[in-house]
Amino acid sequence: MTESSVLSGRAFAKEVRRNIKDEILRVGGRPPGLAVIIVGDDPASSVYVAMKEKACGKVGIESTVVRLKESISQENLLQEIDRLNEDPSVDGILCQLPLPGHISADTVASAILPDKDVDGLHPENVGRLWRGEEGLFPCTPVGIIALMKHSDIAIDGADAVIVGRSNIVGKPLAALLLRENATVCVAHSHTSDLEGLCRKADILIAAVGRPHFIKRGFIKPGATVIDVGISRTEDGLAGDVDFDEVAPICGAITPVPGGVGPLTIAFLLSNTVKAWGTYHTSSTC
Ligand code: GUN
Numbered sequence: 356m357t358e359s360s361v362l363s364g365r366a367f368a369k370e371v372r373r374n375i376k377d378e379i380l381r382v383g384g385r386p387p388g389l390a391v392i393i394v395g396d397d398p399a400s401s402v403y404v405a406m407k408e409k410a411c412g413k414v415g416i417e418s419t420v421v422r423l424k425e426s427i428s429q430e431n432l433l434q435e436i437d438r439l440n441e442d443p444s445v446d447g448i449l450c451q452l453p454l455p456g457h458i459s460a461d462t463v464a465s466a467i468l469p470d471k472d473v474d475g476l477h478p479e480n481v482g483r484l485w486r487g488e489e490g491l492f493p494c495t496p497v498g499i500i501a502l503m504k505h506s507d508i509a510i511d512g513a514d515a516v517i518v519g520r521s522n523i524v525g526k527p528l529a530a531l532l533l534r535e536n537a538t539v540c541v542a543h544s545h546t547s548d549l550e551g552l553c554r555k556a557d558i559l560i561a562a563v564g565r566p567h568f569i570k571r572g573f574i575k576p577g578a579t580v581i582d583v584g585i586s587r588t589e590d591g592l593a594g595d596v597d598f599d600e601v602a603p604i605c606g607a608i609t610p611v612p613g614g615v616g617p618l619t620i621a622f623l624l625s626n627t628v629k630a631w632g633t634y635h636t637s638s639t640c
Contacts, residue, residue, distance in 0.1 A: 360607045362506050362581075364498070368617035371501070375624050376414040387631035388417045389473065389623075390439045392450040394432065394458065395425030400451045407449075410620045416627055417444070429458045436466045447473035447627040452523070470633050473626040476522065484530045491626050496528040498618025499560070499581055500535065508558070508579050508607060510535040516553050518542045518569070518595070519562030524583055528560060549573075561595035569596040577606040583615050 379386060389411055393404050404420055411418035421435060432450075439448050448471045450463050464476035472480050475492040483490030503510060515537040519525040525541055532539045537558065542549055553559050553573035561569045562583035574580065584595030594611030602608050609615050 365613040365617045368621035371621040379415040388445045389447040389627045390419045392421045394423045440468045446631040493527040494622035495619045498622040513557040515558040516556035517560045524562040566593035567597040571600040580605045580608040
C-alpha cells in the first residue's frame with residue numbers, strides 16, 4: 356500500500372489568501388469591510404479574533420472589532436448588529452461564538468442581514484445551502500470541501516461519514532457533501548456501532564472535540580480522514596484523530612495543527628470578499 360498523503364490546510368490557505376489579496380487589488384475601489392463582534396473576554400475567542408484581524412489586514416480587508424461587555428443585554432447587542440447591518444462600509448458581520456448564556460446564538464444569527472452573514476448561520480443561508488442555491492455558507496465546511504477538491508479527493512459517489520452534528524460544522528458539511536454527490540451519514544453521541552459505521556467511510560470527518568477519539572479501528576484502508584477537532588491537552592494541541600495510529604492505513608489525512616484550522620480564517624476572508632462582490636455587482640458607481 357502506498358503511504359498516506361498529508362493534506363496541508365496551511366499551504367492551501369496561504370494560496371487562498373494570496374488569491375484573495377490579488378482579487379481585492381484587481382477589483383479596486385472601496386475595500387471589503389468585515390466587522391467582528393466579541394462579547395466578553397474569553398481568552399480563546401480573543402486569540403481567534405486577533406488572528407482574524409491580522410489576516411484581514413494582510414489581504415486588504417478593513418476589519419473592525421466591536422468589543423462588548425459580557426453583561427451586555429441581548430437587546431443592546433441586536434442594536435449593535437442593526438447599526439452594522441446599515442453601515443455601507445461593512446460587507447461582512449461575524450459574532451464570535453460562544454456567547455454568554457443570557458444571549459441566544461440563534462437570535463443573533465437571525466439578526467445579521469443574510470447578505471452580510473459571513474458565518475453562514477442565518478436561517479436564509481441555511482435554507483439556500485440545503486436547497487442547492489447560492490449563498491454564504493459556514494467557513495470551515497466550505498474550506499474542507501475546497502481542500503478536498505484541491506487535493507483531487509473524489510467526493511462524487513463517495514460514502515462520507517461525519518462525526519458531529521453542530522450547526523457550524525457537521526450539518527453544513529453534510530449539505531455541502533450532498534451537493535457534491537457524496538452519500539452522507541451524520542453520526543453523533545447516540546449512534547450505535549459508531550466504529551463500524553466509520554469503517555465504511557471513504558471520507559471520514561471528525562468534528563467532536565474529543566482528543567484522539569478516532570482510532571485505527573474506525574478507518575477503512577485508503578480512506579480520506581479530515582480532522583476538524585482541536586483541543587488543548589497537557590501534550591499540546593490534539594485533534595479528534597489519533598494521527599499516529601491512523602496515518603499508516605488511510606489514504607489521506609489532515610494534521611493538527613496545520614490542517615483544517617487555517618482554512619477557517621482563509622474562507623472567512625473568502626466569504627467577506629463574496630459579500631463585497633454583492634456590493635460591487637449591485638453598485639452603479
Ligand atoms: N467560534 C469558534 N469558531 C467559530 C466560527 O467559525 N465562527 C464564529 N462566529 N465563532 C466561532
